[in-house]
Amino acid sequence: MTAQTFIGIDLGGTKIEIIALDQHGTEHYRTRTNTPKAPTPQEQYSAILESITQLVTQCEKDLSISNTPVGIGIPGSESKDTQLIKNANTTCLIGKPFRNDLSHYLKRPVQLENDANCFALSEAIDGAGQGKTSVFAVILGTGVGGGWVINQQLIIGPNHICGEWGHNPLPWHTDNDHPMQTCYCGKQGCIETYLSGPGFSQQTQLQFQLAMNSREIISQRSCHLLAQQSYEFYVDRLAKSLASVINVMDPDVIVLGGGLSNIDSLYEDVPKVWGKYVFSDSVKTHLRKNQYGDSSGVRGAAWLNR
Ligand SMILES: [Zn+2]
Structure with missing residues (x-):
């Protein structure tokens, strides 16, 4: 494994995908899982946090790395004023301090952006x-x-x-x-x-x-x-x-x-x-x-x- 690795997560309404890239954009790991469903929004929210934590833990274990920087794309955005999620179509995220909660689960800072911005960044850095x-x-x-x-x-x-x-x-x-x-x-x-x-x-x-x-x-x-x-x-x-x-x-x-x-x-x-x-x-x-x-x-x- 090369020295620098970046973990990306794409949280969608049906799937959660995780990837690990080195600094040259080479993919070293990729897997996906179903976005958890639960009877209540609060339970689904907790299940999503746990599911992402498991994905990151497994990825780091398989690649023998730790404390890797994590970025996540979501179909929604974070209010600059409140740090709460707004306009998300995975509605259990709305009104939640998702980035802070995920950061707490993963014990590291987490970067979060809406999926259009993630798309733009990907294509600008090493895409079209x-x-x-x-x-x-x-x-x-x-x-x-x-x-x-x-x-x-x-x-x-x-x-x-x-x-x-x-x-x-x-x-x-x-x-x-x-x-x-x-x-x-x-x-x-x-x-x-x-x-x-x-x-x-x-x-x-x-x-x-x-x-x-x-x-x-x-x-x-x-x-x-x-x-x-x-x-x-x-x-x-x-x-x-x-x-x-x-x-x-x-x-x-x-x-x-x-x-x-x-x-x-x-x-x-x-x-x-x-x-x-x-x-x-x-x-x-x-x-x-x-x-x-x-x-x-x-x-x-x-x-x-x-
Ligand atoms: Zn309009």
Whole structure:
């Protein structure tokens, strides 16, 4: 085992994954377990803490290491004011001092970030954004999130919302983009209501009366004209939403993650369109697919201590 090892944990609604990386990003250990279920939120919370502790203990035993730095990614965030978890879809974490409790269980400091930030860090350090100064990483999945990394450092910001572009309004609205839908955040016309998987499906239903999920739209667009049109609307909306990010941050590279990042044609089609919206005579920003797929979250969690 090399001198420096980093443990990353990805806590999801169904699985908890653990990884151990050396300083070069080589993986030395990886395993996963089911996220514990329990009759009450308090019991589930305790079971999650115990499960993570067991995973870390077993990992360190198998690798003959100890007191390894631990980072964890969760689908939620920690309030800077209270250190309590908010906006988590593993709801037993909400209102809990999770990082402090885990730190107590593991007898060491623990770094914690939301899963979009872990994804961004992973792709910026040794993924699709490797070697680039400014990397904006985007999740296009059941929700739309993002994270921003400059010089391999995660940008957090005083409100801890850096990269949350999914709840900005869709820019440069056209008639095609109406009617606006209400987002779970309470606003209307958020980017997420167009570009998330459920948003893409809902827009296709509203505008073309096609009841298809995003996967079906993509697989049927070669033979279904309306599915193709809906895809073209999606490309235009993604292009203008990313253009508004480029106008503010001007990143070297934008890395896509989440289920919709698997639509390979986006990497050609979106850059053909975004020049219309970017305030520049040419656009040198790269649009790339993530390198590590579902593993980016757990790798980025390990890199929180790098
Ligand atoms: Zn919203």
